[in-house]
Amino acid sequence: MKNLKIIGIVFLILSITSCSDDDSINNSPQTQQEIENLVQSNNFIITNFIDSGNDETGHFNCYSFTFNTNGTLMASNGINNYSGNWSITNSNSSNDSSSDLDFNISFALTNEFEDLNDDWDIVSYNSNSIVLIDVSGGNGGTDNLTFQIGNPAINCTSQIQNTVSTNVQDGTWKITSFIDSGIDETNNFTGYNFSFNSSGNVNATNGTNSYDGIWSVTDSNSSNDNLGDLDFNINFNLTNDFQDLNDDWDFVSQTSTKIELKDISGGNGDIDYLTFEKN
Numbered sequence: 001m002k003n004l005k006i007i008g009i010v011f012l013i014l015s016i017t018s019c020s021d022d023d024s025i026n027n028s029p030q031t032q033q034e035i036e037n038l039v040q041s042n043n044f045i046i047t048n049f050i051d052s053g054n055d056e057t058g059h060f061n062c063y064s065f066t067f068n069t070n071g072t073l074m075a076s077n078g079i080n081n082y083s084g085n086w087s088i089t090n091s092n093s094s095n096d097s098s099s100d101l102d103f104n105i106s107f108a109l110t111n112e113f114e115d116l117n118d119d120w121d122i123v124s125y126n127s128n129s130i131v132l133i134d135v136s137g138g139n140g141g142t143d144n145l146t147f148q149i150g151n152p153a154i155n156c157t158s159q160i161q162n163t164v165s166t167n168v169q170d171g172t173w174k175i176t177s178f179i180d181s182g183i184d185e186t187n188n189f190t191g192y193n194f195s196f197n198s199s200g201n202v203n204a205t206n207g208t209n210s211y212d213g214i215w216s217v218t219d220s221n222s223s224n225d226n227l228g229d230l231d232f233n234i235n236f237n238l239t240n241d242f243q244d245l246n247d248d249w250d251f252v253s254q255t256s257t258k259i260e261l262k263d264i265s266g267g268n269g270d271i272d273y274l275t276f277e278k279n
Contacts, residue, residue, distance in 0.1 A: 032090055032101055035125060039067040039086075039147075047129070048146035051115050052136075059112040059218065062152045073105065075113065077152065079165040080216055082113055082200050089119075103132055109200065110235040110246075111216040120145060161230055165217045167256045168196045170278075177275040180244055181265070188241040193279060202234065204242065211242050218248075232261055249274060 044067070046060040062077040073086040084107035091100045103120040107113040120132035129148040136143070173196070175189040191206040202215040213236035219229055232249040236242040249261035257278040264271050 032088055035101070035122070035130070036088055038125070038127070039130065040069050042149045043151055044147040045150045045152055046146065047148045048144060049116075050142075050144040052141040052143065056112070056115065059115075064151055065147065073107075075107075079162060079169075079198065080200055081198050082107060082109060082216075084108070084113070084116075103130070109214055109216075111200075111214070111233045112218055116145065118143070161217055161219050164230060164232075164251070164254050164259075167254065168215075168217070168259065168276075169198055170256070172279045173259075173276040174279055175275065176277045177273060178244075179271075179273040181270045181272065185241070185244065188244075194276065202236075204236075211236055211238060211240075213237065213242065213245075232259070245274065247272070 044065045045063070046057060046065070049055070049057045049060060060075075063075045064077075066074040066076075067086050068074065071085055071087055073084040075082045075084070084105065086106075087104045089102045089104060091102065101122050103122055105116050105118060105120065107117060118134045120134050123131040123133050125131065129146060132145040132147075134143045134145075135141075172193040174193060175186060178184070178186045178189060189204075192204045193206070195203045196215050197203075200214050200216055202213045204211045204213070213234065215235075216233045218231045218233060230251050232251060233247075234249065235246045247263045249263050252260040252262050252273075254260070259276045261274040261276075262271055263274075
């Protein structure tokens with residue numbers, strides 16, 4: 001009787017193992033090369049981005065993403081053009097499984113695009129989309145990201161966001177007022193001309209010194225055409241006077257020749273003011 005029980009257990013284990021192997025074969029993913037071919041052959045949009053439980057899909061509604069064969073990643077909304085890097089790496093070269101693949105994204109930016117930076121795990125993909133996930137090693141929070149083949153809707157960005165972005169890229173600008181925590185520091189930028197280009201780079205030069213940073217205009221509410229929903233993001237990776245300009249500034253007013261900004265400190269409630277005027 002014992003022998004019969006042993007034989008039955010062995011048979012059951014073999015049956016379970018056999019079923020598992022069959023399921024693995026039926027659900028086997030495409031190869032790394034096939035995934036790369038998919039993303040390199042199409043334009044993509046982001047249809048889902050959950051960052052630590054917050055739905056931030058709307059930050060990217062107007063952007064088309066292009067994954068180039070040289071490893072560069074381009075994001076464009078027709079006004080702003082951002083360049084990053086992408087790759088797909090295999091942590092286990094002996095196993096052709098999507099669970100071992102990392103979808104790596106990197107934008108050297110300090111706006112909403114830096115939130116996409118990660119070595120994403122591939123959840124699933126087909127001929128139309130690729131679904132990614134990342135579990136934080138710190139708090140265990142889960143981020144989700146989905147790219148889908150397609151192009152943004154026509155006139156996706158708000159009219160006022162288009163207007164502001166177009167105005168600031170036209171010609172050069174100077175700072176005519178900068179009040180930092182109640183202190184007038186306008187003179188720190190006397191003689192500097194600022195150029196804001198479509199790639200998201202900003203240059204400040206006085207003919208002797210030249211400093212480069214990044215800029216963007218983002219809309220916190222893509223469904224509402226309101227100046228109050230826009231942020232003017234500036235970042236200079238410097239340790240001189242220009243680092244004081246780094247912030248996601250709120251708009252007070254804007255015209256084709258003048259932009260007035262302010263920022264309320266989250267700490268002590270001080271208000272900083274920054275004004276650009278066109279040369």
